[in-house]
Amino acid sequence: MRHDGRQPDELRPIRIQRQFTKVAPGSVLISAGDTTLLVTASIDETLPPWKAADPAAQKGWLTAEYCMLPGSTSPRKRREREKVDGRSTEIQRLIGRSLRACVDFEALGPRTIMIDVEVLQADGGTRTLGITGGYIALCDAIATLGDKVSKDRPVLTASIAAVSVGISNGTPILDLDYIEDSQAEVDLNVVMTGAGEFIEIQGTAEGRSFTREQLDQQLSLAEKGIRQLMELQRAALKG
Amino acid sequence: MRHDGRQPDELRPIRIQRQFTKVAPGSVLISAGDTTLLVTASIDETLPPWKAADPAAQKGWLTAEYCMLPGSTSPRKRREREKVDGRSTEIQRLIGRSLRACVDFEALGPRTIMIDVEVLQADGGTRTLGITGGYIALCDAIATLGDKVSKDRPVLTASIAAVSVGISNGTPILDLDYIEDSQAEVDLNVVMTGAGEFIEIQGTAEGRSFTREQLDQQLSLAEKGIRQLMELQRAALKG
Amino acid sequence: MRHDGRQPDELRPIRIQRQFTKVAPGSVLISAGDTTLLVTASIDETLPPWKAADPAAQKGWLTAEYCMLPGSTSPRKRREREKVDGRSTEIQRLIGRSLRACVDFEALGPRTIMIDVEVLQADGGTRTLGITGGYIALCDAIATLGDKVSKDRPVLTASIAAVSVGISNGTPILDLDYIEDSQAEVDLNVVMTGAGEFIEIQGTAEGRSFTREQLDQQLSLAEKGIRQLMELQRAALKG
């Protein structure tokens, strides 16, 4: 039994609210337990300069930024105003790569989608929840493109969700909160498609190396969690 | 009649939700029409270095940061990650000065209160709404101090609220939204106490200078709006 | 009686020297008591990129920078070489806004005027003296444009001057020096036109809020001081 009463293979309660604000074409308030994110998707009808100079410039682009707001943790986190810290850089690169994997950039056309993941409250699992919520914001933003994109060629080629798994006291557990994450022996973030294939796997030993068998157990747990998250995504997108 | 149907002396609908997140001791989601802010108040049990070196170091401090999130506007606003732009600097200095005016720093003791105003959606009046919401977050944060501060000497010495007024087509109007603000001839931000005295007045001619009579009309309008905002603050703090 | 023997409504001695240097088209050495500024006005025959992209790009622009030189205070002020501090940002935005209020940018045409306020010695009132001196430098710079601008449509539409007022021991006083400023209960900076209208009002309570009556007294004092400053500006511009 885990410290909050969950089973090893149990997600935290997930809440999803689309169109939390209305100025951004995609705007999702998503929470998993006490982790709360506002994920917006904006569309810029231009390309970044390095991309525009490219011969393949008819293709679009997607990029992401991740930011923990100062009030999202206790003690308060210093605002990243002069330089971005290494952890944020690493996370936003992961989010951007993962969401790019489900976009057909030729179908999107020469425009840029910006995903902004703002952490309003941090209690573990922000990077994977940012991907899961980012997918919903991305769907909503693309829907606003209307006739700017062809109806015959969908911009989104897959659904995407992500979850963290880990090993705690030798037991594989799903969707770690901050306390579990800080004590886990392994920390593994998994991003998958609706077809059950991998987009990204990032596993890190925390103080103790892990065996191939332990890796397999965690991947199975992640698959199970991601299937549930995808059902919640589908329900939210219908609602 | 204004473009959204309001009377010249009418505030936008105000919504206030305390404890929107729970990790920060004060956490207020406040909106006026489509302007939506998350204001958190955090407490740091130390003083900033320049303050700690001061002989009066038994006194506390309060400081504020203001940030428009990228998804709060369309087109998306570039994130201030390498340097803070001049407008943000000016606004957060105003918010900090205004809220400091209601704190007895000897009663607070040698600790720092950090107010973070995050603009989730921007539609005019963010700086004054940040002060109005910041006062509520400040009350909640101070309440968490409990026995760390004396019961005989209140930390808060006044209530504080703020509103913008302006002149549009020659008519003084209250609580401008973005469209009104961008067309107004004068932009005046007023911060007042519950006792009806001024904390800060910042008036700027936009393309046309203004007379002392026009100033007087606007100040009267601001006083009226601030009295209403203070009732809403009181109701929220009771609720 | 004030610490330097002045009456409450008395300005410090003002000295104005035009063309202090000759490479900048406007170059004014101006002092009020021990506050000494070099204000230059330069003309750039291009527009800033954000302005040039504007459909209204035939209009010109004016911007200002404010800098306290390290040797202008004791102890020496650290040079702002890596980032501009919040106070400088706030002041240079005020100076720029105020001087833009007297320029007809269509008459100026697609060029940029840069006002540089260098504080050679700081003893209070630098921001308002920067505006008062900046107006003179601006006049001199515009005069060098000659036939580049139309004679039928003056570039300058008003004269501008500014002064600080405050309340010290309950008494409203004019043109505070550093000692007075650091002890004042209210600090109010006022920018006006030659027609007696307001361009900018920035009033801040310092530790104690102020009443509408006190505001009125200070505004009257400011009007009186600004009338005197405008006479000195006119005399200097003739000389």
Added chain:
Amino acid sequence: MRHDGRQPDELRPIRIQRQFTKVAPGSVLISAGDTTLLVTASIDETLPPWKAADPAAQKGWLTAEYCMLPGSTSPRKRREREKVDGRSTEIQRLIGRSLRACVDFEALGPRTIMIDVEVLQADGGTRTLGITGGYIALCDAIATLGDKVSKDRPVLTASIAAVSVGISNGTPILDLDYIEDSQAEVDLNVVMTGAGEFIEIQGTAEGRSFTREQLDQQLSLAEKGIRQLMELQRAALKG
């Protein structure tokens, strides 16, 4: 057959030269094909401030920096002198985490080991080669500590090496060079211990998601490559 004639499971030729310079306690010139790195390990007899403030401050620390020199690529890479780019941040965090996994920081004592990975020539696989070479530099640096550390408790608790694997035209391949890397469908970096356990797994789909079976094939290939690299490390450390 691969473009350079290698078998799918064949490493590039590895060259290792210890003590390439003599001022740093560890200094390894290591190359895999045309990828050439200088990895130095320096020892600082203090701890970083955030670590020193920690109650566990008797424990040491290890951190890493990664830098591609401008002349290491064609076209020349702009030197990271004003900010570190996201890719470098991500890589140096991986190198640091991986090498920390083999150090007993209590045995090391309150000192910091700095690993500097300088890419003299880049042809793919720099991050994994940096870990493989970094382990050797780390061994050499720790050997210089002599009596400063206890003989009864080894500072190094495992050996560490790393390699990249990928899928190219559907075939899993080992140790990708730049051309292969830029065309691969999957990019997987694996860090392992001498005991055959995982320290870090980072797998990224490049344009196409991958199955669990493909993951398994790649992990087997990586294990094989890492075993060979560890033999080369051992030979170098004896030499």
Added chain:
Amino acid sequence: MRHDGRQPDELRPIRIQRQFTKVAPGSVLISAGDTTLLVTASIDETLPPWKAADPAAQKGWLTAEYCMLPGSTSPRKRREREKVDGRSTEIQRLIGRSLRACVDFEALGPRTIMIDVEVLQADGGTRTLGITGGYIALCDAIATLGDKVSKDRPVLTASIAAVSVGISNGTPILDLDYIEDSQAEVDLNVVMTGAGEFIEIQGTAEGRSFTREQLDQQLSLAEKGIRQLMELQRAALKG
């Protein structure tokens, strides 16, 4: 004959005004033709951290900053607010090194002298004039130390002045203005003591290398100019 009518071995007219401002202990307005500088010397009763940590921390320190104000040139020079440009860095290092050469830092005691060279108008020769004027500001600042330093051991061990020389159309010339400097074939800056010895020599070929004989001719010219500058320094320090 030179473009301004000077002989090859003739200095520009030099004007020196001590105590131009009064808050800094040394404050010198110095000009050579149209080059005009404000040089201040401030005293900080502490040492920089890297110096204070030194076992020889009873010794003082002197450092210099050099800044061309934006209005000092036409077109206006961009203000160095985010980073210092290479030329300024090079010049302020030269000024600091040169003035340190005449200070007995044991006699000065554990305090720091800051020399700030502000270029109000630039017409060539700013770095050497900064040294010549800086020496006067330094004398004035040290005189304010009074009993804080011993009367038996002078803080200043030499007098220092500097001048530029060059070769123009094959002829060695003294004290180049901007036009001459931009056309000269050699640019040589020389710093000397009152005893006629060298502190610093920096000679640069501009497009054409120079012979040892040409170097000798220029050094003789520099010596002559520096002797005259030292007489002017002495006269100013008496006056």
Added chain:
Amino acid sequence: MRHDGRQPDELRPIRIQRQFTKVAPGSVLISAGDTTLLVTASIDETLPPWKAADPAAQKGWLTAEYCMLPGSTSPRKRREREKVDGRSTEIQRLIGRSLRACVDFEALGPRTIMIDVEVLQADGGTRTLGITGGYIALCDAIATLGDKVSKDRPVLTASIAAVSVGISNGTPILDLDYIEDSQAEVDLNVVMTGAGEFIEIQGTAEGRSFTREQLDQQLSLAEKGIRQLMELQRAALKG
């Protein structure tokens, strides 16, 4: 006799290895005693923006960067990642100016040569060795231009080498290592052409001023050293 057994006029052992890496068109590993540099020369077929805007834009450009790698000294040198320190700026400006003196930029055509001097191990004399090695890398890079430049007009108009000289205990010495440099009374860096003329002279008194006679002795020593270095350059370029 010097601490390492050399005669006063004796260079340290010089080793030169061309094409140390192969991706950069010029790549030279050069060492003088324990000072070891990797100097690369890259060619960019564009001009820097400030140069391209120039009417003389058919002319090419050469610029240099100098960087001491962190592991090149003990204690480890902090990596210059946020700003370049003053010493590096000064040195890379010297290297760039010196090497520009031997290039006919019209013959080079509108392209930029970048010289990167990476200090792998620092033991004094890095700036002059960077010039000596940079000349070789420059020759190699220009040779790769082939038919892009005219055969009738050589791009290189002179050969260039540099050395440091100094005065130690009153004796002029050649090619100082770090220990000698830190104790020398004078530090003089000399850059010369194959024709025996000067490109740059930078002499600095370290604690004691120097006479014209001492300058002459040092210049003679430098000439002798540079003649030997040029023979080594010629041999390397033939080999």
